Amino acid sequence: xxxxxxxxxQQNDIQAIFDLTARAFADVEHSSHTEQFIVNALRAANALxxxxxxxxQHKIVGHVAISPITISSGALNWYGLGPIxxxxxxxxxxxxxxxxTQVLDQLKHMGAAGCVVLxxxxxxxxxxxKVISGLILADVPLEYFQAxxxxxxxxxxxxxxxxxxxxxx
Numbered sequence: 001x002x003x004x005x006x007x008x009x010q011q012n013d014i015q016a017i018f019d020l021t022a023r024a025f026a027d028v029e030h031s032s033h034t035e036q037f038i039v040n041a042l043r044a045a046n047a048l049x050x051x052x053x054x055x056x057q058h059k060i061v062g063h064v065a066i067s068p069i070t071i072s073s074g075a076l077n078w079y080g081l082g083p084i085x086x087x088x089x090x091x092x093x094x095x096x097x098x099x100x101t102q103v104l105d106q107l108k109h110m111g112a113a114g115c116v117v118l119x120x121x122x123x124x125x126x127x128x129x130k131v132i133s134g135l136i137l138a139d140v141p142l143e144y145f146q147a148x149x150x151x152x153x154x155x156x157x158x159x160x161x162x163x164x165x166x167x168x169x
Contacts, residue, residue, distance in 0.1 A: 001094040002056055006102045009051040009063070014043070016060040017053065017085075024085035034168050035083040041164035042067050049079060050106055054086070054095050062086045062095040064103050067162045069116060071135075075155030077113040080162070100127050107150065114149040116159055121146060135159065 009017060021036040042048040047067045054062030064084040071078055081103065086095045104127060107115055117124050121131070121143050129146035134156035137145040147154060 002061075002090060004054040004056045004061065004095055004098055006052055006054055006098060009048075009053050013053055013060060014040075017051075017063045020060055020063055020087055021083060021085040023087060025083070027088075032168075035085065037167040037169055038083060038165050039063075039065050041167035042162060045162065045164050047162045047164055050103055052099055052103055052106075054099055056090065056095075061090040062099050064099040066103055066107065066115070067164070069162070070160045071155050072157035072160075073155045075113065075157070077111065078155065078159075079107060079112055079115045080159075081115050081117040082119065096123075097126075104128075104148070113151050114147055114154065116145065116147045118145050120144075137161075 017039060018036045021039055025031045025033055025035045042065060043051070048065055049068060050066035052064050053060045062085060064081065066079050066081055069078050069080040084096060084099060104115065116135070117129055118137060118140060124146050128148045131143055131145070132147045132154045135147055135154055137159045
């Protein structure tokens, strides 16, 4: 387990986060390879609710973004997790898990109702995420879209991520 320092992003981290995100997703099969542009677009739209970095030996080796989502039922205070990035040479050493644990704690403490994530069901289920029938992300296989509720109940409806997720540059 790598001993990393977790902290909120600072202005001078922006380029390092961009580069890290691009490298982390470079070889990911189910990626549009636009994740670094999405993070910048969320930041520019003032929609980066939480942006945490993991530092190891004064170098940013991980990052996670949280942004608001909308649900067609009108449920409020729900967020989307992602992208989450770990430098390829530091993957499978607990960096992603440390970021996940910290960011979910921060969401709980700020009074969020819950969080959704699109990704590997086996990985995210370790943090309490699960498939919720009736909570849908269009054009995505159900098993890859999961949610965690901090209040015990789950909304129903179609989820929409922030428009920044359409960013391609």
